[in-house]
Amino acid sequence: MRVVVVGGGICGLACTWRLQRLGAEVLLLEQTERVGGVIDSLEADGFLFERGPQSFLANASLLELIAALRLSEELLEANRRAPRFVLVRGRLYRVPMAPPALLTSPLLPLRARWRLLTEWARKSVPPEPDESVAAFTRRKFGSELLERLVGPFVSGIYAGDPERLSLRAAFPMLYDWERNYGSVIRGAMQSRRKTKPSNPKTRPVLANFRNGLRTLPAALHRALGDVVHTGTTVQAIEARQANGRPSITVRVVRNGLNDLLAAEAVVVATPAYAAAALLAGVAPRAAEQLAGIAYAAVNVVSTGYRREQVAHPLNGFGFLVPRSEGLRTLGTVWNSSLFAGRAPQGCVALASFVGGATDPEAQHARDEELLGTVSQENAAVLGISGAPVVHHLERYARALPQYNLGHTQRLQTIREDLARLPGVFLAGNYLEGPSIGNCVDVAFRTAAAVAEFFGTETTARRSGTGEFQKSP
Numbered sequence: 272m273r274v275v276v277v278g279g280g281i282c283g284l285a286c287t288w289r290l291q292r293l294g295a296e297v298l299l300l301e302q303t304e305r306v307g308g309v310i311d312s313l314e315a316d317g318f319l320f321e322r323g324p325q326s327f328l329a330n331a332s333l334l335e336l337i338a339a340l341r342l343s344e345e346l347l348e349a350n351r352r353a354p355r356f357v358l359v360r361g362r363l364y365r366v367p368m369a370p371p372a373l374l375t376s377p378l379l380p381l382r383a384r385w386r387l388l389t390e391w392a393r394k395s396v397p398p399e400p401d402e403s404v405a406a407f408t409r410r411k412f413g414s415e416l417l418e419r420l421v422g423p424f425v426s427g428i429y430a431g432d433p434e435r436l437s438l439r440a441a442f443p444m445l446y447d448w449e450r451n452y453g454s455v456i457r458g459a460m461q462s463r464r465k466t467k468p469s470n471p472k473t474r475p476v477l478a479n480f481r482n483g484l485r486t487l488p489a490a491l492h493r494a495l496g497d498v499v500h501t502g503t504t505v506q507a508i509e510a511r512q513a514n515g516r517p518s519i520t521v522r523v524v525r526n527g528l529n530d531l532l533a534a535e536a537v538v539v540a541t542p543a544y545a546a547a548a549l550l551a552g553v554a555p556r557a558a559e560q561l562a563g564i565a566y567a568a569v570n571v572v573s574t575g576y577r578r579e580q581v582a583h584p585l586n587g588f589g590f591l592v593p594r595s596e597g598l599r600t601l602g603t604v605w606n607s608s609l610f611a612g613r614a615p616q617g618c619v620a621l622a623s624f625v626g627g628a629t630d631p632e633a634q635h636a637r638d639e640e641l642l643g644t645v646s647q648e649n650a651a652v653l654g655i656s657g658a659p660v661v662h663h664l665e666r667y668a669r670a671l672p673q674y675n676l677g678h679t680q681r682l683q684t685i686r687e688d689l690a691r692l693p694g695v696f697l698a699g700n701y702l703e704g705p706s707i708g709n710c711v712d713v714a715f716r717t718a719a720a721v722a723e724f725f726g727t728e729t730t731a732r733r734s735g736t737g738e739f740q741k742s743p
């Protein structure tokens with residue numbers, strides 16, 4: 272086999288799909304019996320719940336993939352105007368979606384609004400070597416913005432701790448704006464100007480599928496066919512040079528039997544800790560750095576209620592909870608308000624998140640305790656009476672990679688070490704952002720890098736075929 276892709280999550284699936292389209296001979300190996308990784312949906316008593324991610328921002332790569340898989344008809348788009356809320360002193364406040372609204376929002380005290388308004392006039396340079404998201408926000412905008420908006424936002428994306436997350440790695444655009452313009456507001460304005468005319472209708476929209484997120488990996492599996500081998504665990508990757516070309520051996524276990532596969536290139540599309548184990552023998556420095564990437568645990572509590580049990584209108588996306596509120600729930604998404612078909616007639620479906628980097632203790636809590644706590648907290652915030660009519664708890668001990676301080680340097684070391692190993696590539700949610708859209712972007716870029724490695728992509732592009740050709 273020419274290219275072996277390890278890991279059948281969205282990164283591995285999208286990369287394999289792209290490689291196949293480019294004409295590569297490719298094989299995808301997935302250790303479990305199903306593809307999709309953390310993406311999966313389930314039905315319970317007429318409710319449609321998501322086990323992991325709840326929805327996605329449909330960026331250009333995802334839309335391309337969805338169209339090519341003929342899934343456009345299945346796509347459901349959330350209302351662009353659906354407001355998001357933040358809980359402050361027990362009350363839900365709308366999150367301001369545009370800069371002018373930030374300045375008038377009662378969510379922020381006057382002092383915080385003044386600092387936002389005048390930030391453009393206070394030019395600064397990012398400190399070296401790396402700064403946390405919390406330190407950056409305090410320095411530029413003050414602690415209120417950190418506590419009420421940035422902290423909850425960070426837990427919504429990374430399940431992260433702003434005191435440990437690296438601004439440069441987790442929000443590179445903000446870092447670049449300060450570095451290039453001395454101010455993030457100036458940077459934001461410049462970038463708006465450059466990307467104009469920015470039609471709000473063409474901005475990525477929050478989406479899901481009629482039958483849940485599982486639709487995407489299932490369609491990729493169907494499209495790839497027998498290129499996908501589930502129930503196949505990769506144990507190690509070995510690499511050497513033969514006749515001036517890299518020769519890669521992939522050690523696999525399948526049905527309890529060991530096997531060796533020869534490849535000319537391999538894409539490791541597993542979580543970082545799994546990639547570390549696979550590469551330990553051939554790239555020890557990269558493996559050490561991969562193993563050092565921390566993961567936050569996340570528990571997803573899905574609940575269904577009869578509509579009349581919930582006093583709140585659930586008119587929006589859901590709410591995030593600042594840590595200072597003293598709740599265990601990080602946030603709750605009102606899925607049935609965003610997408611049709613999530614709950615039976617007269618019912619609503621919610622999904623709440625517990626754990627993350629700021630509450631590692633949640634991992635030691637029993638299932639009933641987490642379910643009980645989330646139900647009570649949602650009840651207090653949303654005015655819910657009675658127990659959920661249905662619930663489901665999904666626990667991820669290592670859910671999301673943390674782009675913590677030093678992450679940029681860590682990735683640099685990994686890249687340098689792997690540069691010595693021609694034919695070995697990485698694709699993963701620890702590289703360029705954890706969202707599904709980021710994963711598809713990375714997967715496509717990695718496929719292009721593999722094609723380039725075979726030395727034919729440029730020729731193919733020029734000849735207009737866009738296909739792999741046998742290297743001389």
Ligand SMILES: Cc1cc2nc3c(=O)[nH]c(=O)nc-3n(C[C@H](O)[C@H](O)[C@H](O)COP(=O)(O)OP(=O)(O)OC[C@H]3O[C@@H](n4cnc5c(N)ncnc54)[C@H](O)[C@@H]3O)c2cc1C
Nearest residue numbers: 278280281282302308309323324325505545700705706707
């Ligand atoms: C709880 C949760 C909520 C999230 N919410 C959102 C959201 O709302 N929106 C959004 O855009 N993103 C969200 N994300 C992020 C996004 O879903 C993930 O970053 C993305 O799906 C990860 O895809 P992946 O392919 O990198 O990894 P994974 O999905 O982890 O897939 C990796 C695959 O590799 C396989 N594997 C590992 N080791 C081996 C081996 N040795 N041999 C063979 N196979 C192996 C695994 O079995 C797995 O199938 C969320 C993530 C989680 C966990």
